[in-house]
Amino acid sequence: xxxxxxxxxxxxxxxxxxxxxxxxxxxxxxVNYPLAYFxxxxxxxxxxxxxxxxxxxxxxxxxxxxxxxxxxxxxxLILLNGAGYAKWLKHASLPRRKLVNTSAAFQRDYIxxxxxVTHQHGPGGDHSHAGTAFTTWLDFNQARMQAKAILSVxxxxxxxxADTFIQNYTLLEKDLVSLDQTLSAIVAQDSNxxxxxxxxxxxxxxxxxxINMKSVMxxxxxxxxxxxxxxxxxxxxxxxxxxxxxxxxxxxxxATRLEELDINSLVFSPCANTPEEGxxxxxxxxxxxxxxxxxx
Amino acid sequence: xxxxxxxxxxxxxxxxxxxATLIACITLIAFLPMALQLILEExxxxxxxxxxxxxxxxxxxxxxLDLVMNSLYFDDEVPEIISMxxxxxxTDTGLAxxxxxxxxxxARNKPIVGxxxxxxxxxxxxxxxxxxxxxLGESVIGAGVAEEYGLAPGDSIVSSPDxxxxxxxxxxxxxxxAGILERSHTPDDQAVFVDLKTAWVIEGLGHGHEDLSRTRDxxxxxNRSEDSVTANAKLFQYTEITEENMEGFxxxxxxxxxxLTALLAIPDDAKAATLLRGRYLENQQYHIVxxxxxxxxxxxxIFRIKRVIDAVIAIVGLATVLAIALVFSxxxxxxxxxxxxxxxxxxxxxTAVKLIAAEIVIIVLAxxxxxxxxxxxxxxxxxxxxxxxxxx
Amino acid sequence: xxxxxALEFHYPQGEFHLSIPRxxxxxxxxxxxxxxxxxxxxxxxxxxxxxxCPQQGTVKVAGQTVSSFSDAGRRDFRITNLGFVFQDFExxxxxxxxxxxxxxxxxxxxxxxxxxxxxxxxxxxNGLEIGDKLKRFSGELxxxxxxxxxxxxxxxxxxxxxxxxxxxxxxxxxxxxxxLDLLFENVxxxxxxxxxxxxxxxxxxxxxxxxxxxxxxxxxxA
Numbered sequence: 089x090x091x092x093x094x095x096x097x098x099x100x101x102x103x104x105x106x107x108x109x110x111x112x113x114x115x116x117x118x119v120n121y122p123l124a125y126f127x128x129x130x131x132x133x134x135x136x137x138x139x140x141x142x143x144x145x146x147x148x149x150x151x152x153x154x155x156x157x158x159x160x161x162x163x164x165l166i167l168l169n170g171a172g173y174a175k176w177l178k179h180a181s182l183p184r185r186k187l188v189n190t191s192a193a194f195q196r197d198y199i200x201x202x203x204x205v206t207h208q209h210g211p212g213g214d215h216s217h218a219g220t221a222f223t224t225w226l227d228f229n230q231a232r233m234q235a236k237a238i239l240s241v242x243x244x245x246x247x248x249x250a251d252t253f254i255q256n257y258t259l260l261e262k263d264l265v266s267l268d269q270t271l272s273a274i275v276a277q278d279s280n281x282x283x284x285x286x287x288x289x290x291x292x293x294x295x296x297x298x299i300n301m302k303s304v305m306x307x308x309x310x311x312x313x314x315x316x317x318x319x320x321x322x323x324x325x326x327x328x329x330x331x332x333x334x335x336x337x338x339x340x341x342x343a344t345r346l347e348e349l350d351i352n353s354l355v356f357s358p359c360a361n362t363p364e365e366g367x368x369x370x371x372x373x374x375x376x377x378x379x380x381x382x383x384x
Numbered sequence: 385x386x387x388x389x390x391x392x393x394x395x396x397x398x399x400x401x402x403x404a405t406l407i408a409c410i411t412l413i414a415f416l417p418m419a420l421q422l423i424l425e426e427x428x429x430x431x432x433x434x435x436x437x438x439x440x441x442x443x444x445x446x447x448x449l450d451l452v453m454n455s456l457y458f459d460d461e462v463p464e465i466i467s468m469x470x471x472x473x474x475t476d477t478g479l480a481x482x483x484x485x486x487x488x489x490x491a492r493n494k495p496i497v498g499x500x501x502x503x504x505x506x507x508x509x510x511x512x513x514x515x516x517x518x519x520l521g522e523s524v525i526g527a528g529v530a531e532e533y534g535l536a537p538g539d540s541i542v543s544s545p546d547x548x549x550x551x552x553x554x555x556x557x558x559x560x561x562a563g564i565l566e567r568s569h570t571p572d573d574q575a576v577f578v579d580l581k582t583a584w585v586i587e588g589l590g591h592g593h594e595d596l597s598r599t600r601d602x603x604x605x606x607n608r609s610e611d612s613v614t615a616n617a618k619l620f621q622y623t624e625i626t627e628e629n630m631e632g633f634x635x636x637x638x639x640x641x642x643x644l645t646a647l648l649a650i651p652d653d654a655k656a657a658t659l660l661r662g663r664y665l666e667n668q669q670y671h672i673v674x675x676x677x678x679x680x681x682x683x684x685x686i687f688r689i690k691r692v693i694d695a696v697i698a699i700v701g702l703a704t705v706l707a708i709a710l711v712f713s714x715x716x717x718x719x720x721x722x723x724x725x726x727x728x729x730x731x732x733x734x735t736a737v738k739l740i741a742a743e744i745v746i747i748v749l750a751x752x753x754x755x756x757x758x759x760x761x762x763x764x765x766x767x768x769x770x771x772x773x774x775x776x
Numbered sequence: 777x778x779x780x781x782a783l784e785f786h787y788p789q790g791e792f793h794l795s796i797p798r799x800x801x802x803x804x805x806x807x808x809x810x811x812x813x814x815x816x817x818x819x820x821x822x823x824x825x826x827x828x829c830p831q832q833g834t835v836k837v838a839g840q841t842v843s844s845f846s847d848a849g850r851r852d853f854r855i856t857n858l859g860f861v862f863q864d865f866e867x868x869x870x871x872x873x874x875x876x877x878x879x880x881x882x883x884x885x886x887x888x889x890x891x892x893x894x895x896x897x898x899x900x901x902n903g904l905e906i907g908d909k910l911k912r913f914s915g916e917l918x919x920x921x922x923x924x925x926x927x928x929x930x931x932x933x934x935x936x937x938x939x940x941x942x943x944x945x946x947x948x949x950x951x952x953x954x955x956l957d958l959l960f961e962n963v964x965x966x967x968x969x970x971x972x973x974x975x976x977x978x979x980x981x982x983x984x985x986x987x988x989x990x991x992x993x994x995x996x997x998a
Contacts, residue, residue, distance in 0.1 A: 151631075154518040154562075161501060161516060179520040179630050181579040184500040185481045387882035387889070391871075398870030398913075725866040728827060730855025731883035732848065 114245055117163040119174050120147040120360045122225040123190060125368040126235040127167060129260045131242055134249050138163070139362060147360050148174045148222060157181070165241060169234075171198045173222035188241045190234035191224050198224075199291045221291035223358050228268035228372070230292060235260055263369050271297050271376050277383050282329040284320070284351070289358050290333060302327050308336040317345070324349070331382045354378040385738070392742035402715075403747065406708060410751035411758070413701040417694055418755070419762045424690055427770040428683050431457070434570060435675035437507075439657060440480070440649040442470060442664070448673040449682060455485055455646040456675055457571045458495035462488050462645060469640040470670055471647055479660045480651040484644045486583040491543045491559070494529050497575045498583025504565075506650065509572055513537050514563030517579050520590075520633055521625025523559040528573035530564040537561055540624075541576060543586045557586045558624040569767065584635065584642055585625070592625065592633035716740060777803045777937060777969040778824055783833035785816075785823060794819055796833070799987065803936075806960060806970040808980055811989025817973040820989075821939045824971065825858050826850030838936050852886040859930030859968075861959070863942035865922040867914040867929075874910040877901065877928045887933055900928045904958055920951040924958065931962050938963055940972035944979065956982060 113136040118124035124139040131137065140156050141147040152160075157180050160166055166182055170191030189195075201219030225231040239257040243250045275281075275297045285294075285303040294301040304320055306312050312320075332338075332346055333356045343353045356375045357363070363371045396403040434456050443451035444464035453459035471482045483506055486498035497503075501517055504524075514537025517524050523541060535541065543557045559578060567573055584590050625633055635642075649672065651657035664672045716723075716736075723736045762769065778801040785794040794816045801807050809817050822828040823835055826842045827850075835843040838857055842850060867876045875882075877897045881889035901907045904924040906917075914922055923943065930938055943959065944952040956979055963970045972983070980986050 154515060157518040158515060161518075175631070178635075179581070179633065181501050181517040181519065181522070181581075183502045183505070184483070185502045391879075391882055394875060395870045721866070722868055725862070725868075726879070726883050728825070728860055729880050729883065730851045730853075730858075730886070732851055735883050 114164045116165045117160050118167040119169055121362050122368055123167040126238050130239050130253050130256045132256055134246055141361055151176050171222040171224055172220040190237040193233050194230055223289045224292055227292035227296035228264045232261055232264045267372050274380050274383055275299055282327050284329040284332045286332055286334045308334045308338045311339050311341050354381055388738040388742040391739055392746055396746055406747050407751045409704050411754045413704050415755045415758050417697050418759055422762055423769055426766040430770055431679045435679040438675045439651055440672050441675055442647040442649055442670055442672045445671045448678045451646055452675045452678045454487055458487055458575055465643045468642045474649055479656040480649040483648040484580055485646045486580055487645050489543050489586050491541045491576045495575050497577050498580045509568055510566045511563045512566040517562055520582055521559055522562040524563045524577045525561055526565050526573040526575045527567040535561050537563055556623055590633055590635040592629050777801050779836040781834050783830045785830045801969050801971055803969055804967055806984045808983040808986045809973045815989040817989055818941055821941055826854050855880055855884045856886050857936050859935035859938045861926055861930045861940040861943045863945040865926045867922055869914050872911050872913050873925050876925055877932055880933055897932055900931055904928055919947055923955050927959055936968055938968055938970045942973055
């Protein structure tokens with residue numbers, strides 16, 4: 089066994105290890121399902137996407153424990169939604185270098201949340217908590233931009249696979265553009281049609297598609313209290329909506345009572361977490377079909 | 385020669401004060417320059433290696449040395465404050481990634497380093513016990529801090545108030561020790577690391593309190609209107625962030641104006657580094673420095689001063705040697721009678737020379753041994769000495 | 777033991793001149809030398825010890841012509857054959873009594889310090905009644921004890937001749953007699969000769985013979 093033989097072996101090993109490490113899957117953690125979906129669609133086999141939020145919890149208000157935060161810290165990329173999403177990010181220590189604010193391109197267009205009680209104290213004077221609407225992906229054009237941001241960062245990380253990523257992104261873009269156009273067309277039939285949102289999570293949807301929407305603060309599975317019904321009545325006085333948009337299937341009693349007020353229910357799931365069935369695109373298609381009901 | 389050494393030894397022991405003085409003089413003259421050399425060499429190595437591993441540093445225009453000393457060695461001279469906006473600006477260039485630093489506060493005389501957790505990867509710091517920072521209010525401490533204060537994961541450490549009389553200023557914050565770093569033989573061993581946001585809480589920029597819109601304690605409410613609630617000073621501002629109150633902690637205002645002391649900028653390559661430096665060449669607000677250059681300049685100055693000190697020591701040394709020579713010659717004169725006696729008894733004049741020589745040998749040997757011992761102690765503690773005399 | 781023939785000596789400077797046609801001391805003899813100050817008694821001892829050399833004449837000690845030896849030769853001869861007892865004891869203040877006694881053995885290669893020598897030193901000191909003070913320093917001794925220590929030092933190399941220069945000069949009357957007794961005892965027991973310079977006329981009868989230095993002094997006095 090001479091030196092030359094060992095040189096060849098070592099060279100082969102080096103090449104193999106280099107190739108292997110270059111092809112090692114990128115570990116991508118996302119703060120919500122839409123971003124995880126986009127990353128999977130674009131990254132394909134080059135990424136290992138993780139959304140560690142339990143299925144029954146809204147990722148916006150989820151509080152991970154230290155061990156989950158540690159997992160985020162170890163990831164290669166951390167996809168953030170931006171617009172103040174999610175609460176736990178305010179208190180968590182994450183590596184700046186790995187953070188990707190997917191909505192940085194349109195951060196000037198964030199919507200401030202109204203009707204938040206502000207508070208002030210001490211010598212600092214008046215402060216208000218800048219509430220920002222965070223369901224940016226419900227504007228499918230913004231969703232496309234968020235997906236583009238993911239494409240960009242994946243290209244940087246794995247330039248060898250850039251072509252594949254672009255191909256994948258193009259297909260995803262097609263789907264999102266289709267959703268965007270379909271919904272635009274539907275709402276355009278009657279853009280003044282008033283809607284009530286059961287929960288203030290449709291701001292971007294309303295803005296993009298010109299939906300005449302006002303919001304209350306109800307939960308689908310909880311029968312609203314009398315004062316909430318009263319407030320609805322007051323709202324209906326100036327905004328006589330015939331449809332209420334729910335995040336999920338409403339409580340039967342709530343739906344029934346709404347029908348007594350000539351308000352129908354439709355479900356437009358924000359799809360912030362992994363759906364029980366289907367994927368982001370199929371859920372949104374379903375959402376569009378639901379909204380279409382109101383325009384028939 | 386043994387006999388001469390024995391006699392010389394007896395003479396030195398009998399004249400303890402004289403002997404001790406001579407030994408002390410020679411020890412000092414030998415020890416001082418060597419100890420100085422040791423400390424300076426070590427400090428050069430310490431400072432230089434740390435500086436070499438830090439590509440670029442951005443700070444407010446001003447003293448580059450203050451910037452480097454505070455950012456790399458956690459000196460308590462705080463440079464002029466910059467804002468987070470500077471971090472965003474550099475990130476936007478795409479030429480480098482940044483690690484923000486806010487090194488202003490102390491906890492039990494140890495510097496609190498507010499930073500992002502990229503810092504630990506960058507400095508190759510590993511966790512020895514416990515875990516990395518996860519949430520607001522946690523700290524990770526250097527091995528030296530843990531050892532000095534007997535801290536373990538789960539213990540707490542409290543930040544010191546900025547000034548004793550700053551009643552409206554930063555509140556001492558009780559931080560949980562999440563983890564302890566492995567010893568790195570760098571200034572990181574003596575630091576308390578917190579997330580940048582935690583440092584801002586200590587500053588008073590972030591705080592927690594009861595949700596005023598829901599509070600039942602009307603005595604803390606000064607005024608309540610439809611969309612605004614004003615609290616009075618009775619409202620308690622927390623000094624500890626726990627699982628229960630963490631949700632209530634928040635920051636006011638735009639994060640881009642929040643303070644930093646410096647930014648570590650790690651460029652993608654040499655070209656990016658040059659481009660980045662070029663962009664800030666004319667900037668009135670900030671400057672980018674290369675720590676290597678700054679430290680090289682500092683060391684050149686230090687060694688220049690050392691050369692002067694060496695010259696002074698050499699002159700003093702010469703004076704000491706002359707004084708010692710005088711002591712010995714006077715000693716010989718004082719012992720003239722003894723020398724006459726032993727000559728009469730039958731010893732040669734060479735014997736007298738041997739006796740004096742033996743004394744000198746013993747004194748020099750003793751001084752040498754003590755000097756070696758002291759140098760050994762200095763060597764064993766050189767890191768601490770460098771920190772005491774050079775860094776602080 | 778000591779034979780001096782036709783000795784002429786003068787110092788390089790000064791008018792002092794010593795002229796000794798003949799002088800001898802037999803083995804075992806105890807001789808006193810008296811004379812006025814400046815008459816050259818100490819010079820005589822130096823010439824016998826080989827510390828100084830005569831310009832003319834011979835000095836024979838124990839059959840050897842010391843005056844013709846080299847400087848080194850005279851030194852070695854001196855330390856092995858002669859013992860000195862001084863008026864001011866000349867003990868070293870930084871050595872204890874034992875080390876003082878052993879000192880000659882440490883300052884020359886001509887004498888070898890062995891266990892036997894150490895034991896002999898202890899025995900001598902016991903004999904001179906200072907055996908219990910060996911660890912003390914000269915500063916802690918009385919005058920008499922000091923002189924006894926000095927005598928031990930002189931006797932330790934078992935010299936053939938003891939040269940005593942005013943050995944009792946600094947002692948009180950009670951100690952003078954005692955020291956002289958001890959000196960005589962040890963000189964006799966060692967079979968050595970004693971040449972003692974003294975001013976003390978009371979002690980003269982105890983000696984075998986007295987040499988009056990007036991006989992030898994020449995120069996200005998003559």
